[in-house]
Amino acid sequence: MKISQCLILTTCLLASVSQPISADTIDVKIPTALVIGAMNNQLMGTQVNIDTYGKRKGTSWYHANSYVLTPDGKKHLINLGEATVKLKTKKGKTMRMWRGYVNDFASSELSVKANGNQLLFNANFESQGKEIIIKCINAFGKQCVKIKRDGEVNNAQVKATLIPTILDNSISFKKDPKVEFKADFKINGACSKLGGLCQKIFDYKKAIRKTVQKQLKSSLNQNRKKIAQAVKKVVQDSVGKVINTNQWKLKSIKQQGGNYIVSVEYPDPINASTVEVKGFKVTKKFAQSNCPTKIKFDATIQTKYAVAGKVWLEYEDGTRSKKHNWQNGKNKTTTSSFYRTWNKKSGKKYTGWSKMMISWKDHKGKTFSKSSKSSPFSRTCVKPNPTKTFKTGG
Known part of the structure; x- marks a missing residue:
């Protein structure tokens, strides 16, 4: 033949x-609330803790106990240092030295919410009164006479803007989300009497902000796959109601009303x-x-x-x-x-x-x-x- x-x-x-x-493609609706719920469950253990104050060693009270805690229980340490101002004589001799610290300031609430085509990650902090500790050392290395020079951190909040994406045949967020840390630092007493310490504290706040933002972004990046894994059952349940096969692949995602619309490719029967x-x-x-x-x-x-x-x-x-x-x-x-x-x-x-x-x-x-x-x-x-x-x- x-x-x-x-x-x-x-x-x-x-x-x-x-x-x-x-193969064919079909659009499948996945309720946004179910996706957000799975993400929140996965991110529940996330915490930002800022704590630089501890026992005195020499002329310092610095204690390196600041970290970002991720859902897997790992602590990612943050080195924040301390704020220092020296008051000197005309001859350059140190008469007095102030050091500023943040005392055990941790996020207490965490949530992820949908906002159009974005996800808003939000961690709030509870103000407990004396989060800023200021210590004074005199020319003899002794602690100065106590005056009211501590402070507070108010309206503190960590925000991250997450863009939903397809990852590991599930839903997660894109790499390198935008992260913001905001807080109001308030120093008790007259700043003019503290030899520029207030400005140092404000500069210290900027350094804290940059470091926290960098570490939290890194931590979120490391947890993208775990988020996808946490959401996978929600995705599988929704797709399984429409497609009678487990051989399918998510191609794209968009937000519409109260649902995510995922485009699913599946083999012809x-x-x-x-x-x-x-x-x-x-x-x-x-x-x-x-x-x-x-x-x-x-x-x-x-x-x-x-x-x-x-x-x-x-x-x-x-x-x-x-x-x-x-x-x-x-x-x-x-x-x-x-x-x-x-x-x-x-x-x-x-x-x-x-x-x-x-x-x-x-x-x-x-x-x-x-x-x-x-x-x-x-x-x-x-x-x-x-x-x-x-x-x-x-």
């Missing part, structure tokens, strides 16, 4: 044809009914021919989805042709030709038949096959050809 250059497909046969990708043999017949049922000759068959198939597989002819004497690769597109009906080589003794009429066999696979590798009806024919060879041997195809 010889196969024409383009067989049952819209492109020519190749020696090796890979399985075509056959390849099965035994995907391919239909619409016709197979010999083009000339009766003929006299010089031998060897070629007998032409026309075959028509219809495919619901893009598929690929093997095709061959089977003959009346139990032999068959070689198997060849084929593929066809989605919702395609195509007619192409087969050729069978025929060679018999001259002067006598011979009858035979051929039928087409076709196979294809689904996305899991399961093979399906169908057969056409047999197409009978008769041929009389009119020209002797004793040097040729009988062939069933090739």
Whole structure:
């Protein structure tokens, strides 16, 4: 059997044809509240703690206990240092030194809320009265006479703007979110009497802000995959209500009303009914021919989805042709030709038949096959050809 250059497909046969990708896409609604709830559950353990005040060592009370606590229980330490101002004499001798610290100031509330196409991560701090501690050392290394020079941190808040995205076939947020730390530092007493300490404290606040923002951004980046994992069940439940397969892939996401709309790509349901043999017949049922000759068959198939597989002819004497690769597109009906080589003794009429066999696979590798009806024919060879041997195809 010889196969024409383009067989049952819209492109020519190749020696090796890979399985075509056959997939559809559908928009699936996922309630925003369910996604936010899963994210909040995952981020519940997140905390920002600013604490630089501890026991005195020499002329310092600095204690490195500031950190960002992530949901996995890991503490990411932040080195904030201390604010220092020295009051000197005209000769440059230190008369007095002030040091400023933040005392055990931690976030107490955390939430994620939807805001249009964004997610707003928000961590609040509870003001407890004396978050800023100011210590004074005199020229003799002794602590100065106590005066009211401590302070408060008010209206403190950490915010992060998260952009929803697809990650690990689930929903998370894009890398490097915008993070802001805001707080009002208030110093008790007259700043003019503290030799520029107030300005130092305000500069200290800026340093704290930058460091906290940098560390929190890093921590959020490290937890993107865990957020995706936490949201995955919500996604699977929503997609599972619409698509009856677990072989699907999220392609995009957008926010609409009270839902996230995710575009889902899923494989077409390849099965035994995907391919239909619409016709197979010999083009000339009766003929006299010089031998060897070629007998032409026309075959028509219809495919619901893009598929690929093997095709061959089977003959009346139990032999068959070689198997060849084929593929066809989605919702395609195509007619192409087969050729069978025929060679018999001259002067006598011979009858035979051929039928087409076709196979294809689904996305899991399961093979399906169908057969056409047999197409009978008769041929009389009119020209002797004793040097040729009988062939069933090739």
